[in-house]
Amino acid sequence: NAGVTQTPKFQVLKTGQSMTLQCAQDMNHEYMSWYRQDPGMGLRLIHYSVGAGITDQGEVPNGYNVSRSTTEDFPLRLLSAAPSQTSVYFCASRFRGKTEAFFGQGTRLTVV
Amino acid sequence: QQQVKQSPQSLIVQKGGISIINCAYENTAFDYFPWYQQFPGKGPALLIAIRPDVSEKKEGRFTISFNKSAKQFSLHIMDSQPGDSATYFCAASMGLSGGSNYKLTFGKGTLLTVNP
Numbered sequence: 001n002a003g004v005t006q007t008p009k010f011q012v013l014k015t016g017q018s019m020t021l022q023c024a025q026d027m028n029h030e031y032m033s034w035y036r037q038d039p040g041m042g043l044r045l046i047h048y049s050v051g052a053g054i055t056d057q058g059e060v061p062n063g064y065n066v067s068r069s070t071t072e073d074f075p076l077r078l079l080s081a082a083p084s085q086t087s088v089y090f091c092a093s094r095f096r097g098k099t100e101a102f103f104g105q106g107t108r109l110t111v112v
Numbered sequence: 113q114q115q116v117k118q119s120p121q122s123l124i125v126q127k128g129g130i131s132i133i134n135c136a137y138e139n140t141a142f143d144y145f146p147w148y149q150q151f152p153g154k155g156p157a158l159l160i161a162i163r164p165d166v167s168e169k170k171e172g173r174f175t176i177s178f179n180k181s182a183k184q185f186s187l188h189i190m191d192s193q194p195g196d197s198a199t200y201f202c203a204a205s206m207g208l209s210g211g212s213n214y215k216l217t218f219g220k221g222t223l224l225t226v227n228p
Contacts, residue, residue, distance in 0.1 A: 004155075033215075040121070042201060042220040043156070058215065090155050099144055101216060103155030 002026055006091050006104035013081040013111045021076040021107050023091030030096040032074040036060065036087040037106075043090065049074055050096070081111045115139055116204050118219025125226050131189040133222045135202035138183065142204040146216070147176065147187050150199045159200070160187070192226045199223050 007022045025032065033048035045058030049068040063085060065077040074093075078085060088108050094101045117136045125131045137145075146161035162169045162176040162185065169176045175188040189196055202219040 035218075040220055042118070042218040043216075044218075045215060048215060092155075099146065099161060100158045103148075103157065105153070105155050 004104035023074045025093040029093035032093045034076045035090045083111045086111045115217045116219045122223045125192045131192045133187045136184045141206040144205045148201045
């Protein structure tokens with residue numbers, strides 16, 4: 001049981017490049033979400049999903065796309081990276097009706 | 113609009129002392145208040161949580177105090193240890209019983225340092 005797995009752990013992108021941050025969970029959780037963590041800003045919700053095929057925007061969705069084709073995977077896509085997207089990204093999952101969210105170890109992204 | 117305000121930003125405590133971190137919220141619809149602990153290079157992990165129908169919850173050295181009328185809650189770490197040095201986040205969510213509990217609103221975090 002690996003929990004929530006995020007790949008890659010580190011990534012450097014050039015402005016304008018695109019990439020996908022991967023998130024997979026093996027706990028059969030219905031809910032998955034993406035947060036970004038910036039110094040002094042806490043964790044801010046980017047996008048979330050309540051089940052396969054269902055996604056919605058969080059607090060800071062601009063510049064990011066998501067899809068959820070399976071229960072296990074919830075990738076986050078940056079279509080055209082900008083320096084403002086330099087951050088640490090966390091994926092989280094939980095059971096519907098349960099309160100505890102489980103976080104991955106994060107992806108540290110630098111956009112130059 | 114920041115819905116959960118956390119203070120202080122940083123806190124230094126001597127080993128054996130009491131660490132206190134405070135949070136205030138604005139939305140009275142919030143009905144679940146967890147605290148998450150994050151060590152460097154790791155993701156946040158649930159430490160302890162409370163619902164508004166109780167005023168205090170204790171788990172080992174960690175206690176949440178909740179004041180519904182003041183819309184405030186706090187984390188107390190008794191007998192603080194160097195291993196408690198981490199960033200602590202308070203959070204809140206709503207609709208626990210209604211099923212919309214997938215969105216957590218976090219405070220900005222408190223960096224706790226416990227000196228030996």
